């Protein structure tokens with residue numbers, strides 16, 4: 001299903017940043033939104049702004065790492081409002097603070113638990129409903145950082161590479177049941193997440209611009225939505241270079257932990 005005709009949309013991570021911008025972008029009369037986030041006050045504020053634009057809104061104050069709670073909420077929501085489009089956007093990031101810093105298992109798991117398992121907890125319940133209906137659209141938010149690892153954020157890059165690999169793997173399986181899957185690979189988007197990223201942020205977009213672009217591309221059923229195009233091209237080329245040259249370029253962009261050593 002191309003999302004031009006979507007009437008029921010679920011967005012996770014709708015309490016801030018890109019997810020909030022996406023919720024507002026889809027909010028309009030005749031549209032029902034299911035918005036998920038942990039921060040109740042910020043989520044309710046987003047829900048109210050979407051209602052002011054004419055949408056019906058259901059807010060789920062949920063942690064995407066909680067598989068059972070996500071399954072229950074999505075299944076109940078879908079019973080009443082068969083979902084046309086789910087955008088699994090909630091995510092966290094971590095960066096190394098210095099050359100002596102290291103992501104131990106707990107920090108690595110924190111990235112993977114939200115950015116990969118949290119996405120699966122969101123899309124799998126929706127996929128089973130959509131396959132039964134033989135229609136629907138799944139969108140998973142990855143990152144250009146999933147195309148080429150960076151020393152400044154190994155765990156984040158790995159979690160986003162998992163999204164890219166999963167998103168490449170399942171579309172042919174879903175297509176047999178009439179379900180479309182898109183992987184969204186943003187470059188830098190101006191949000192609280194990018195505000196704390198210590199390196200250069202070339203070609204950064206506003207969250208509103210990113211949301212408009214994502215909605216337009218999703219409406220065509222595109223399998224992969226990577227933007228801005230110049231950074232996407234640069235990242236793909238970087239991945240083809242010998243590792244030492246790629247690392248040198250990333251170092252020039254301050255994508256190596258800064259400091260002594």
Ligand SMILES: NC(=O)c1ccc[n+]([C@@H]2O[C@H](COP(=O)([O-])OP(=O)(O)OC[C@H]3O[C@@H](n4cnc5c(N)ncnc54)[C@H](OP(=O)(O)O)[C@@H]3O)[C@@H](O)[C@H]2O)c1
Nearest residue numbers: 013015016017018037038039063064090091188189191193
């Ligand atoms: N900003 C960028 O430059 C950039 C670039 C590439 C990809 N992305 C991706 O875009 C997505 C959105 O990022 P953003 O920049 O908008 O970040 P953000 O401003 O930090 O917002 C992150 C959102 O995810 C939610 N979230 C985080 N952990 C959650 C959890 N366990 N359960 C439920 N919700 C959770 C947060 O809600 P609560 O605080 O309410 O939990 C918040 O709404 C992420 O997947 C990110 O990796 C961002």
